[in-house]
Amino acid sequence: MRSPAIVFLSLFAPAAASAQTGATCRPNPHLARALESYRNVDYSGAAGVLQRAIEYYGNCRDDLAEIYRLKGTIDAIHGERERCQRDFEIFLALRPSFTPGSKEPGKIQSCLELALATPPEKREIHLEVQLAAKVEPKTPVPVRIEVRDPLRLVAEVQVLFRREGLKVYTVLEARADDRLSVVIPSLALPADGGYAVEYFVRAVDRWGGTLAEVGSAKAPLRFWVGP
Amino acid sequence: MSAEHLSPDAISDFVMGTLDDAERTAFEAHVIACDACSEALAAEARVELSMPAIAEAAVRPDQCISCRRLTVEDRCGHCGAARVAGGYRTRAVLAQGPKGRVYLATAPDGARVALKELIFTQVPDFKSVEAFEREGQVLRQLEHPRIPQYIDSFTDGEGVNMRFFLAQSYVEGESLLERLSTHRFDEREVRGIAEQVLEVLVYLQGLSPAVTHRDLKPSNLIQREDQSIVLVDFGSARERGHTVQGTFAGTFGFAPPEQLVGIVDATSDLYALGMTVIHLLTRVVPTALDVSYEFTKANITPALRRWLSKMTAPRPRDRFPSAAVALGALRGLDSERRRVPTLAWIFGAAAVAAGGIAASTWRSPVLLPLPVVSAARSGALTVDSTPPGAQLVLDGVLLFKEGGDPLVTPSTLERLEYGRDYRLELRKEGYARVERTIRIDATNDGSIQELVLVAEPVQAASPSPSGPPSSPPPPAPRTPRPRAPASSAPARPEASAKPSSTPLESPAPKEAPGCEPTPGEPPGFINMDSIPWTEVFWRGTSLGETPLSRVKLPSGCVQLLLRTPDGTLEKKISILVEPNRTKSFRVEL
Numbered sequence: 001m002r003s004p005a006i007v008f009l010s011l012f013a014p015a016a017a018s019a020q021t022g023a024t025c026r027p028n029p030h031l032a033r034a035l036e037s038y039r040n041v042d043y044s045g046a047a048g049v050l051q052r053a054i055e056y057y058g059n060c061r062d063d064l065a066e067i068y069r070l071k072g073t074i075d076a077i078h079g080e081r082e083r084c085q086r087d088f089e090i091f092l093a094l095r096p097s098f099t100p101g102s103k104e105p106g107k108i109q110s111c112l113e114l115a116l117a118t119p120p121e122k123r124e125i126h127l128e129v130q131l132a133a134k135v136e137p138k139t140p141v142p143v144r145i146e147v148r149d150p151l152r153l154v155a156e157v158q159v160l161f162r163r164e165g166l167k168v169y170t171v172l173e174a175r176a177d178d179r180l181s182v183v184i185p186s187l188a189l190p191a192d193g194g195y196a197v198e199y200f201v202r203a204v205d206r207w208g209g210t211l212a213e214v215g216s217a218k219a220p221l222r223f224w225v226g227p
Numbered sequence: 228m229s230a231e232h233l234s235p236d237a238i239s240d241f242v243m244g245t246l247d248d249a250e251r252t253a254f255e256a257h258v259i260a261c262d263a264c265s266e267a268l269a270a271e272a273r274v275e276l277s278m279p280a281i282a283e284a285a286v287r288p289d290q291c292i293s294c295r296r297l298t299v300e301d302r303c304g305h306c307g308a309a310r311v312a313g314g315y316r317t318r319a320v321l322a323q324g325p326k327g328r329v330y331l332a333t334a335p336d337g338a339r340v341a342l343k344e345l346i347f348t349q350v351p352d353f354k355s356v357e358a359f360e361r362e363g364q365v366l367r368q369l370e371h372p373r374i375p376q377y378i379d380s381f382t383d384g385e386g387v388n389m390r391f392f393l394a395q396s397y398v399e400g401e402s403l404l405e406r407l408s409t410h411r412f413d414e415r416e417v418r419g420i421a422e423q424v425l426e427v428l429v430y431l432q433g434l435s436p437a438v439t440h441r442d443l444k445p446s447n448l449i450q451r452e453d454q455s456i457v458l459v460d461f462g463s464a465r466e467r468g469h470t471v472q473g474t475f476a477g478t479f480g481f482a483p484p485e486q487l488v489g490i491v492d493a494t495s496d497l498y499a500l501g502m503t504v505i506h507l508l509t510r511v512v513p514t515a516l517d518v519s520y521e522f523t524k525a526n527i528t529p530a531l532r533r534w535l536s537k538m539t540a541p542r543p544r545d546r547f548p549s550a551a552v553a554l555g556a557l558r559g560l561d562s563e564r565r566r567v568p569t570l571a572w573i574f575g576a577a578a579v580a581a582g583g584i585a586a587s588t589w590r591s592p593v594l595l596p597l598p599v600v601s602a603a604r605s606g607a608l609t610v611d612s613t614p615p616g617a618q619l620v621l622d623g624v625l626l627f628k629e630g631g632d633p634l635v636t637p638s639t640l641e642r643l644e645y646g647r648d649y650r651l652e653l654r655k656e657g658y659a660r661v662e663r664t665i666r667i668d669a670t671n672d673g674s675i676q677e678l679v680l681v682a683e684p685v686q687a688a689s690p691s692p693s694g695p696p697s698s699p700p701p702p703a704p705r706t707p708r709p710r711a712p713a714s715s716a717p718a719r720p721e722a723s724a725k726p727s728s729t730p731l732e733s734p735a736p737k738e739a740p741g742c743e744p745t746p747g748e749p750p751g752f753i754n755m756d757s758i759p760w761t762e763v764f765w766r767g768t769s770l771g772e773t774p775l776s777r778v779k780l781p782s783g784c785v786q787l788l789l790r791t792p793d794g795t796l797e798k799k800i801s802i803l804v805e806p807n808r809t810k811s812f813r814v815e816l
Contacts, residue, residue, distance in 0.1 A: 041812060043777075044777060048367075077774045077776045107771075138244065153336060191248065205335075206314050206335045
């Protein structure tokens with residue numbers, strides 16, 4: 001019954017203020033530089049910048065996908081077959097809808113095909129969230145999350161929630177595990193009438209880059225608090 | 228609830244969530260207006276926040292990987308070994324010293340890494356911090372299969388509790404120092420080790436600016452199960468060309484004398500490698516080594532002894548000038564009883580040839596005693612070719628080893644007379660001959676020069692039907708090799724795209740007139756892409772498919788042929804390759 005303090009922190013304490021800013025991802029400036037190097041046929045230069053791009057904190061999922069796609073391409077150019085296959089597997093995990101074309105150079109195409117040959121269950125990141133559609137006020141709400149991460153990329157799972165009408169999300173973080181439960185504390189759900197809470201869940205890598213999401217900052221899920 | 232300050236019980240009740248709505252509203256109104264209560268509340272909340280973490284840790288204590296005591300902290304309270312650092316979970320202590328430890332750790336993605344930790348007992352030691360940062364910087368730039376791959380570097384903690392961490396790929400194996408305690412190395416093994424290390428040093432010295440390891444020794448050479456050698460610990464490494472500082476980095480005995488005063492050059496690592504090899508052979512640590520005496524005990528060939536003497540010469544100018552030259556010389560040695568030919572054999576062969584014996588044919592070994600050129604008036608030359616295995620002909624005389632086998636590249640020709648012009652010819656079946664005039668002079672006393680010759684393939688489409696297969700074609704007339712204009716564009720199309728009538732035919736091997744590599748200069752590199760993607764040929768040899776990265780080519784004007792996989796499009800381009808530089812360009816067909 002001590003956990004409600006978490007809510008207090010996120011609402012009042014200075015230390016928690018930063019936890020309310022992480023809802024949206026930031027465009028990665030290193031990715032643009034890496035692409036520029038790639039376009040200038042400077043493959044070694046691009047490879048160096050790409051590592052910085054990966055380590056850039058808070059990558060968007062699309063950016064991450066592009067980073068790994070480019071990294072796979074460059075590793076293929078350098079003849080690093082195992083690395084490029086893993087890069088492309090990560091890319092496919094981040095962009096499952098990707099459909100390969102036939103215009104890729106041979107050595108890149110063959111590496112991509114290797115990644116595509118990996119069964120989806122061995123490369124796709126899967127995030128499943130269970131939460132009641134209606135909860136009681138002043139009651140802790142457990143968010144049950146199941147993570148399937150065959151590529152072992154997910155370092156942390158974040159639950160971001162806000163009372164409908166507010167602009168910022170409060171973030172709850174938990175170290176990644178196959179199954180975990182993150183509790184939205186009771187103090188975050190006061191008993192002042194019925195209201196909706198918006199939330200979404202995302203799995204992030206060790207640099208806070210988004211790997212998978214259920215809901216999103218712009219299209220959150222909702223549950224109802226109160227009568 | 229008091230109007231002045233909130234009681235600890237009220238704060239606790241609020242944090243516990245036991246206040247009713249009215250009390251909570253009043254409480255919050257007071258906290259917003261009162262800084263003291265706000266701070267008290269934050270302190271209480273921090274305690275609350277830490278409870279779950281403490282509870283979680285308390286139920287899952289780990290055994291310290293170093294002292295085996297139970298611990299729930301990220302760092303063992305008894306011995307200080309890290310349990311978790313920067314997301315890495317340590318598994319074992321691989322090495323430890325007064326300034327830190329090296330852990331075997333698991334990365335968040337499950338990969339095994341070597342996690343190097345720098346610790347401070349009092350205040351951070353500038354030299355140690357600098358070495359640590361330098362190692363990270365150097366490793367980040369390096370990419371070689373025999374150098375651990377840089378993964379991450381970060382700090383943990385603050386002030387005197389600060390730790391520096393460097394994560395790099397874990398090299399599974401045994402250091403040569405460890406191996407020395409259970410194994411006796413023979414000449415064949417140490418030559419293999421030296422060759423592998425020299426290949427790494429050639430890579431490091433080929434970088435711009437070159438990198439000097441500065442602490443090469445048996446404990447920094449890890450032997451994997453497949454016997455390959457990995458060079459680790461770049462904490463003392465330095466980019467050459469930086470200002471020399473009066474600080475010593477390295478290990479006494481293995482570091483050359485001049486390194487004691489902070490002077491390093493390309494020969495420094497060679498000296499250390501030489502001492503390492505001697506250490507492996509003699510099992511005597513260099514500081515206790517009497518080289519001349521211990522050498523007599525080491526069961527090695529005179530050729531290797533000479534090579535080691537040159538590697539470990541006290542004066543840098545007496546050593547091999549670079550790792551490439553040292554490697555060429557090492558490969559030229561014959562570890563058996565065979566020796567490299569001296570001028571004695573060459574003159575002997577010439578004498579036989581003059582006597583009417585067909586000394587210049589491919590299958591006539593010639594071994595005759597003969598006048599020896601004074602060592603004081605002679606030098607040596609290492610000859611290599613691309614591809615290797617070309618037979619050597621000196622002044623029209625085919626050279627053979629003592630055992631009767633033809634002498635092939637890479638090889639070292641010893642005791643070439645100063646100031647004399649020798650005509651050196653390389654022959655390889657399927658390739659055109661290459662000739663050079665070479666001269667050793669007194670300024671290169673005792674040193675070995677390296678001359679890289681590039682063999683030309685014979686045009687496959689027009690083999691000579693008349694001559695015997697083993698008979699090499701006559702020497703191709705040497706055309707002058709003008710340097711391509713320095714201002715030329717990176718890629719200069721010479722022929723427009725055209726359909727090929729015979730897609731699988733071998734591409735034309737010759738350069739366009741006036742476009743040839745510049746002899747005697749170090750090679751350069753190209754990055755290249757094409758639209759659509761193509762296979763790229765140079766002198767009939769495929770360089771691979773585009774995009775190409777860091778492809779090594781001789782410097783000067785080089786003509787490339789680009790061909791699509793279906794053979795429907797092809798294009799010739801001429802490029803100017805600059806020595807030791809990388810040229811990047813894209814071609815549209």
